Amino acid sequence: MSELLGMAAGVGSAVIGGTAITGIRYLAPSTDPFTLAAIRFGIGVCILLPIACLKNERWPALRDLPVVAGLGLLFFVLFPVILNGALIWTTAGRAALTLATLPLLTMAVAALMGAEPFTARKAVAAVIAFSGVAAALAGGLRAVPAGAWKGDLLMLGGALFLAFYNIWSRKFIVRSGPLRFTSVGMGVAVPVLLLAAWMVDGFASVAAFDRTKAWAAVYVGVFGGAAAYWLWAEAIARTTPTRVAMAITINAVAASAAGAIALGEPIGWSLVLGIAAVAVAIGLATRPDRT
Template identity: 55%
Template sequence: MGEIAGVLAALVSSGLGGTAIGATRYLIGLTDPLSLGAFRFGIGVVLLLPVALLRRERWPGARDWPAVAALGLLFFALFPVLFNASLIHTTAARGALALSTLPVLTMLIAALFGVERLTRRKSAGVSIAMGGVALALLAGLANAPEGAWRGDLLMVAAALCMALYSVSARPLMARSGPVAFTSIAMGVGAICLTAASAFRGGFASVANFGTVQWIAILYLGVFGGAVVFILWAYALERTTPTRVAVSITVNPIMAALVGALLLHEPIAWNLIVGLLAVFLGIWVATTEPSWPSGSAGSAARRG
């Protein structure tokens, strides 16, 4: 039941994350990647800290602080800059599809770190999923915004940050509470982004924000900054990094819907076919039978 709950939490997190991509795409033309990330995670950490305190969660120990800070800089500082910058160049749907390389990257990194075993079946799934992403991104270049490939590459780099975080954060979360861990990591990233944005004068753009823009900012902070990452941390605590990462395939669907409804972005055939290929590849890679309970390292190797 715990693993099912973790997968369901990851699915809801990814669905909300897809809507956050649409909101980011809407706002990115009005501000810059640094200030947008500062708002998203600044609001997020303000909401997460009271939750961690009310739950009386265990905080990361002193020996874990360097790793928590490093992961905070990786995921809550570098990731949002790459994520937001990518949406300057590409559409919400393409950006979300590029982000759906996360399960592939997570499987490879988990195998490299010895957390999960990369088998022939997983390798076949990786190949199918990567082929689907390539089809969706390359076949649609003629109808994509100029320079969309830059945004696609930036989003893949953001997915790499997320994969490294998902694999590396799990053992640290096991030694503390998921919300407490996420609060500290997010706080490190938010402070870094706020300082960098203030130095560059990025917050000046918010003077022109109207009611709709502030609603979008609040949505990003509450749902894209707090709720999404509470659910993601909850999921990582209960199931493997690869099974959590698989849920990201929900992301392009939500992003495409938001992009089509709010930004009038087209949903082309290659996006749909590519997304189906990603689903197939991830299904192939993650439906391998579990290792026998007596096998060495079986708990860590389940994909």
């Protein structure tokens, strides 16, 4: 049951995060990447921290705080910067497809570190999920901008960072609790992001937001900042790193669907095929391992 709850949390995180990408796309032309990340995680930590204080979980131990802080900077500062940098060179579709290699990368890293045994079934599930994302994004992959390989390589590096995060963070999440672990990591990252936003004068752009943009920012913070990352930590605590990583493949599919609904972006049979393939892959990955 814990495994199924973990996968459900991972899928929920990916779906919520995918819909939040629509809001991020809407806001991106109006501000800079650092300010957008500061808004997202600033709102997120303001929601999570009070709930964490009320929830019956352990705070990260004093001896764990340096590692928890480092993981927070990796997850909430470094990876968003890598993602934003990659999108300078490559398209959103290509970046999402590259991120869909996360299950395969996590599987390889987990096997090398002895954190999780390699199984052919999980490998097949990862390949099916990757193929489903490729099908869903097929239309957007036709246009290849000059220098796209630089963004693709940067995004691959970001996916590798996430693979290590999934593995390294698990024992610290289990020692404390998903909500308090996430709150501390996000709380460490937000001052860094606020300082970066201040240095690029990002707050001036926020002051110019109209009501629609303000509500979009609230949505990105509440759902893309608080809910999605809390659920991701819950997933890591309850199931294996590879199964958690499998859920990320639905992120791009959810983003495509939300973009079609909210922004009028094109939708076709490729998206339906992608959703079906990812569903099959997740179902295959969640089958219990034989002992």
